[in-house]
Amino acid sequence: MSADKAVVLLSGGLDSSTTLAIAKQSGFSLYALTFRYGQRHQCEVEGARRVARSIGVTEHKIIPIDMGGIGGSALTDLTIEVPKDREGLGQPGDEIPLTYVPARNTIFLSYALAWAEVLDAFDIFLGVNATDFSGYPDCRHDYIRAFEVMANLATAAGTQKRGTFRIHTPIINMTKGQTILAGMKLGVDYSLTHSCYDPDRQGRSCGRCDSCRIRLKGFRDAGLKDPIEYMQSVVGAKKTV
Numbered sequence: 001m002s003a004d005k006a007v008v009l010l011s012g013g014l015d016s017s018t019t020l021a022i023a024k025q026s027g028f029s030l031y032a033l034t035f036r037y038g039q040r041h042q043c044e045v046e047g048a049r050r051v052a053r054s055i056g057v058t059e060h061k062i063i064p065i066d067m068g069g070i071g072g073s074a075l076t077d078l079t080i081e082v083p084k085d086r087e088g089l090g091q092p093g094d095e096i097p098l099t100y101v102p103a104r105n106t107i108f109l110s111y112a113l114a115w116a117e118v119l120d121a122f123d124i125f126l127g128v129n130a131t132d133f134s135g136y137p138d139c140r141h142d143y144i145r146a147f148e149v150m151a152n153l154a155t156a157a158g159t160q161k162r163g164t165f166r167i168h169t170p171i172i173n174m175t176k177g178q179t180i181l182a183g184m185k186l187g188v189d190y191s192l193t194h195s196c197y198d199p200d201r202q203g204r205s206c207g208r209c210d211s212c213r214i215r216l217k218g219f220r221d222a223g224l225k226d227p228i229e230y231m232q233s234v235v236g237a238k239k240t241v
Helices: 015-025 041-053 105-117 141-154 174-187 212-223
Strands: 004-007 029-036 060-064 121-124 167-168 226-229 238-239
Touching: 004 015, 004 105, 015 029, 015 041, 015 121, 015 174, 029 041, 029 105, 041 060, 105 121, 105 141, 141 167, 174 212, 212 226
Parallel strands: 004 029, 004 121, 029 060, 121 167, 226 238
Antiparallel strands: none
16 A cells, blocks of 8 residues: 655755654655745755755655745845844744745645645645744744645645645644754754755855754754854854864
């Protein structure tokens, strides 16, 4: 009997790579989906390729989307600087950082839903986190539940009752340190991943953007060294220059 299929959104970062490994442990046949959406840190796509090969997927699609044409984010508009050394990182608040990409998870999940329907798959995995994150509104429990309801209303497969679409967010309640430890147990090679919003031309992480700082704190909390390379000396990183 063949394994059930699952579409897994894979950015090439720490969270999505761990989520991919969890989906594999759960017994699914993996269909990974990555986007070139005009992000300034496009080297994360190569990270996604590496992770997909390492963990083993049935198919890996890399799809271009021109979100740069819309802009509105430091990740897709080169005229907006990526915030560095931001105060209050990880603290509750109403501020949504400039690295928020408008409607990104909704767009990504819509593509995942479309591919899942074509594959006759009803399980979609997403590596969002509501504990150690930058304050993005599309990483919350309420959002995921709402999208799941919409998915079953908006598709032929859902309305014809051929199955029920489920959005799996296995790390949503984990701290970054817990996520890293879970991934280590599953054999995730974090040296293959990329998280930095503003890497240099060699792909080295800056160590100062929100994503780098949350990642580094996660490794420190897990009692581990981050195995990727940073462009400056960073506490908690394995390699420095």
